[in-house]
Amino acid sequence: MNKSVVQSSRGKLIAAILAVLAIIAIAWWLLSGGEEAPPPPPPVPVSVMKAENRDVPHLASGIGTVESLANVTLRPQVEGVLAEVLFQEGQQVKKGQLLARIDDRPLAAALAQAQAEKARNEAQLRSAEQDLTRYTNLLKEEAISRQTVEQQEALVGQLRAAVRANDAAIAAAQVQMSFTRITSPVSGRIGLRRVDAGNLVRTSDTEGIVTVTQMAPISVVFSLPQTLVPQIQPLMNAEGGAPVIAFNRENGTRLAEGRMTMLDNQIDPTTGTIKLRAEFDNADGALWPGQFVTIQLRVGLTTGAVTVSPKAVKQGLDGSFVFRVTDGKAQVVPVTTGYASNDAIVITKGLAAGDTVVSDGQSRLRDGAPVRVAGAPKDGAAAVSEKTP
Structure with missing residues (x-):
C-alpha cells in the first residue's frame, strides 16, 4: 500500500516537472516572436562611379x-530664244561663269542702228559747228545779222544734245546685249533646269531658267x-x-x-x-x-567642379541625394546640384572628388544597406557614354 502511494507521488512529480518545462518552452517561444531570427539581407548588386573634378562647359x-x-534664281532680263544652255544640273559653278545665252541678233541690230544714228548726228553737228564759225566771223564784219548767228548756235546745241541722246541709246542697247549672256552671280551649285534650249523666254517668266545656291x-x-x-x-x-x-x-x-x-x-x-x-x-x-x-x-564654363553622372543623382522629398558607398555599405548623402548636362551634373555641396557613388541599382537600396559592386568603379566622365544633344 505504501509502495503504491510512493509510485503515485513520483508520477505526479514527473508530470508537474514536464508541465513546468512545457510552460517555460511556450513562454520562450512567445517571447522570441514565434520564429527564428531572420538572416541578414544579401548585398545589393550595384554599379558605381567616382566623383571627379573637372571643368564643365555650359552648353x-x-x-x-x-x-x-546666297540663293539666286536666274531669270531672263530680255525676251528672246534661249540659244544655248552651258551647264549640267547639279554642277558646281564659279562666280561669273557663263551658264546660258539668249539669241542676241535683234538686239545687235538695235545697237547698230543706235550707233548709225549717232554717226549721222555727229556729221550734222560738225557741219553746224563749221557754219557757226563762219557766221560768227561774218557778224564781226557786220555782214550778217545777229539773229542768223543765234539760230545757228541753237542748231548746234540741238545736235550736241542729239549726240548725247545717241550715246545713252547705245549704252542702253549694250546693256540689253549683255543680258543675253547669263552668268552666275555667285559660286555655288546648279539646281534643276527649268527651260531647255530653243524655248522662247520672257522677262515675265516667274520660275526663271535655273537656280544657283551657294x-x-x-x-x-x-x-x-x-x-x-x-x-x-x-x-x-x-x-x-x-x-x-x-x-x-x-x-x-x-x-x-x-x-x-x-x-x-x-x-x-x-x-x-x-x-x-x-x-x-x-x-x-x-x-x-x-x-x-x-x-x-x-554659353559658359564652370572650372574645377565636382561632377557625377546624372544617373547617380536621385530626387527625394527633401531634395537631391546620392548613395555614397563606404565600407561596403550605401549611405544616403544629400547634395546640392548646379549646372547639368546630358553626361554630367555639377555637385556644389555634399560630395568630394574621389567619392564612390552608386550609378545604377538604387531602386533596392536603403540607407546602410550592404552592396556588392559589379565591375570596377568608373569616373564621372567614363560612367556614361558621350551623348550629343
Whole structure:
C-alpha cells in the first residue's frame, strides 16, 4: 500500500516537472516572436562611379535650319530664244561663269542702228559747228545779222544734245546685249533646269531658267530661349564669333564646326525665343540648304567642379541625394546640384572628388544597406557614354 502511494507521488512529480518545462518552452517561444531570427539581407548588386573634378562647359542646344548665304534664281532680263544652255544640273559653278545665252541678233541690230544714228548726228553737228564759225566771223564784219548767228548756235546745241541722246541709246542697247549672256552671280551649285534650249523666254517668266545656291560657306539659323540672352550677348564680342557645333538631328552625328555671327534684334513673343545665325565653312558639303540640325553653343564654363553622372543623382522629398558607398555599405548623402548636362551634373555641396557613388541599382537600396559592386568603379566622365544633344 505504501509502495503504491510512493509510485503515485513520483508520477505526479514527473508530470508537474514536464508541465513546468512545457510552460517555460511556450513562454520562450512567445517571447522570441514565434520564429527564428531572420538572416541578414544579401548585398545589393550595384554599379558605381567616382566623383571627379573637372571643368564643365555650359552648353545650350537649339533646333536650326540650314540656309544658303546666297540663293539666286536666274531669270531672263530680255525676251528672246534661249540659244544655248552651258551647264549640267547639279554642277558646281564659279562666280561669273557663263551658264546660258539668249539669241542676241535683234538686239545687235538695235545697237547698230543706235550707233548709225549717232554717226549721222555727229556729221550734222560738225557741219553746224563749221557754219557757226563762219557766221560768227561774218557778224564781226557786220555782214550778217545777229539773229542768223543765234539760230545757228541753237542748231548746234540741238545736235550736241542729239549726240548725247545717241550715246545713252547705245549704252542702253549694250546693256540689253549683255543680258543675253547669263552668268552666275555667285559660286555655288546648279539646281534643276527649268527651260531647255530653243524655248522662247520672257522677262515675265516667274520660275526663271535655273537656280544657283551657294554651298560654302553656309549658315544655320537657330533659336534659343530668351533666358540665355544675357549669357549670349558677351559672346558676340568674341574674336571671330563664339564656336558652335552642328549635329545630325536623327543620330546625333557631328556634322560641322562653325562660328556664331549674328544675334537677332528682337525676341519672338509667341515662343519666347531669339534667333541666331552661325556660319560654317562646309568645305565637305555636310550641311545642305533646308536641312534641320541641332546646334550646340557654349554659353559658359564652370572650372574645377565636382561632377557625377546624372544617373547617380536621385530626387527625394527633401531634395537631391546620392548613395555614397563606404565600407561596403550605401549611405544616403544629400547634395546640392548646379549646372547639368546630358553626361554630367555639377555637385556644389555634399560630395568630394574621389567619392564612390552608386550609378545604377538604387531602386533596392536603403540607407546602410550592404552592396556588392559589379565591375570596377568608373569616373564621372567614363560612367556614361558621350551623348550629343
